Amino acid sequence: MGLNVSVPSFPPLTSNRSIGMSSRYNPRTSEPKWQKAWTEMAAFRTEADSGDKPKYYVLEMFPYPSGRIHMGHVRNYTMGDVIARYRRARGFNVLHPMGWDAFGMPAENAAMEKGVHPKEWTYANIAAMREQLKAIGLAIDWEREFATCDPEYYGRQQALFLDLLEAGFVTRKKSTVNWDPVDNTVLANEQVIDGRGWRSGAPVERRELVQWFLTITDFSEELLAGLETLDRWPEKVRLMQKNWIGKSEGARVFFPVQGLADEPDYALEIFTTRPDTLYGASFCAVSPHHPLAQKLAADNEELQAFIRKCDQLGTSEEAIETAEKMGFDTGLTAHHPFIEGHTLPVYVANFVLMEYGTGAIFACPAHDQRDLDFARKYGLDVIPVVAPKDKTGEELDAWLAEFAARAEEAFTGDGVAVNSGFLNGLDVAAAKRAAIEKLESLKIGEGTVNYRLRDWGVSRQRYWGCPIPVIHCDECGTLPVPKDQLPVTLPDDVTFDVPGNPLDRHPSWKHVDCPSCGKPARRETDTFDTFVDSSWYFARFTSPHAEGPVDKAAAEHWLPVDQYIGGIEHAILHLLYSRFFTRAMRKAGQLDLAEPFAGLFTQGMVNHETYRDADGKWVAPTDVVVDNVDGKRSAKHAETGAPVSIGSVEKMSKSKKNTVDPTDIIDQYGADTARWFMLSDSPPERDVQWTDAGAEGAWRFTQRFWRLASEGADELCPAGTPMPELDDTAMALHRTAHQALASITEDIEHLRFNRAVARIYELANAISGFKTENEAGKWARREALEFMVLCTAPMMPHLAEECWLALGHETLIVETPWPVADPALLVDDRVTMAVQVNGKRRDELTVARDAEKEDVERAALALEKVERAIDGKTVRKVIVVPGKIVNIVAN
């Protein structure tokens, strides 16, 4: 019969200081006690001026103040805290701040749903979450805390924006946006799900709006090249950014177009990555949103209808995958750039995107699948101009004819140019170069580089964001708000009873006088995308009270962030925007570096089992009791006793109710247990599964740890006793302790927290099994315990302080340097080597570490089990890898 998960019980609160008594460790009294002690001694306050200590800036992605912290936060901030505390112990001057990414839609949703003001809602959430975070015992300099919705922050952001405007990184232009017709607002691409607004469910419309943009594309090449320097970033993230930037090299080519009555000299500009296939061109095509298509549609109802049809198809994945190629013949013709007198029909086609390249293409059906699909559908020519290298003569002719007539699959590989005039015989790469050269000499095109990355539209028609500090005047145009009038603060008296932007319908807020001519003018009522707020907060943390956006000296001292930690979901947007901001701020004179985050670590998610009742409704873990009988698990409802089915393990989410509240866990087991469990078992970059049993296990270990450190502590030799002569058993523990210290240090250094945890268990096991019989033993035991406690301190800081005190120390661990392992103890004098016969392990052999190969070989061959395995065979070869293995080859 298995046991249900039990709630740990505490004895009456006794002092944990009673050395030698086997009292239980009580986190409920210990944790607040040590947190208070750290706060009172200002243990984590950071000054830039710290003598000759090297700086270390560790930062976790700051939280959105949703109201409650979740286990993902606990995992994220615990990892950062381990690094911060470890670095501090290693003698670094550590900056480890915390703040709030506090603007955004949820606050407005709360306003609409519950009638609470976004500001009130947000600051109340921050207050609640701050207390929760403090209960985790994080080594944070709280004096640097800020929220992005503080006017002191967003006012500086407005100043920063004006600097970027002046430096030329801001434009205002018309662009196509996702418009939600019910909420009357722009939606980001991520907020459009299957073509519908994520909140309203209304089909999203395309709208042309004048929007503010930050010109991130000015840095396309730099942002791409910079990735190469980020050797402490995950390869995966760098690759994702590389793909997102999407560099492709090719050519721009102008095709003179005939048939436009009012523009006889019109030339269609296209982008291609395959200028080598120009001789295979059979038509040109433009996007339905291309100016040419729009112009022609003005007096062509049929084309208007076609464009409308294209728009209706939507932009969801399935729609794109299943959408058939559609075209509309404009009747115009384009002149082939290389073939005199040859013309191509010009289509409007649904598969050409206005957002990429120039919104117009030339099509070579033989060597592009989409073009081929289109050509087959509309009966256009298929002209192969690249042939496989191994085909010649008649075989080649036959292949070409067959391909032109019947191919359904485009040939996109490398090959030799054919039917291509001056390009004939060249391979693809050479033909591209030659074609570009020719285009340039004819002045009808040029080699160019195209990027997928587009400028960053930052305008949002929302209230709860940073106001864009500009004023529109009918006389003077669009003007920046003078800096002495910053911050442009949000009005408090706004309503959320109707959709749309409360700032726009506020009775007075937007009416201001023009800063130039003094006549009545209008404030910009759009606010910034909240990604702007998070694009420079790491810089503000270096000087949170500076007059300007950042204090340059402080920023130069602290940046880049040495270790940044957060979720992989920010791999592209936040991390790319921050990289852009850092570069733009450098150009604007605010900062002096290119890359804000020298080291990046993306941690995995926290998962939990899901539960459903008989009706298929999700049931929260707190309402479920799980039984385990001989390994078979079953669940029932805690109150009703009704059976509950155990579902798959998934990311903790409110909708599936499979969440565990960190505060409940901390109340029950203490922060150290939660921290320990978050670091155990799973590698930090992978997902971890929260289980009650796992939390129980971590809890049991904290108790065992306390007993191990405190029981008999007063019988050990006093702290600081010099090393006596050690006998063999004491020496063995001495070695073990140093080896454990070295590998734990190495593991923390490389963020392999799960391995560090395993090594701590091993060290604890070694100490448990050690019999303290004499002075040497007492000394060795104390050393091993102290290493164990100090190594655990970054992970379970409260417990470690309590143990440190129990071991008779007067000072706190937060002021104690990290111990140093003696290199001489890391290698044993004697090593155990495996002995294999034909690659199969037969025995092992313990020899002196520096034993001669010949001696090892002789000893190995003399082993009884080895003799038996060889048995009559002839030894052909003996491989001896010193310290590792002996392999005897016999047949």
Added chain:
RNA sequence: GCGGACGUGGUGGAACUGGUAGACACAAGGGACUUAAAAUCCCUCUCGGGCAACCGAAUGCGGGUUCGAGUCCCGCCGUCCGCACCA
């Protein structure tokens, strides 16, 4: 479709640059202590055969390189992630 990562016991996972596969933990089973429970401690725990010493097999599947492969190479299968009518 393109790009990438991963696949090891009942479970989470160890195994550094090819060198004793399964560290450490969880779960499970057995035992000790206890009136009983909790807590704690001890033992077992990849699979097959054997009382045992031991023997054989095994890191998704199939090949290969090597004295030696979880690790390297090739081909499959599966899972997950990112991008996607990108010209």
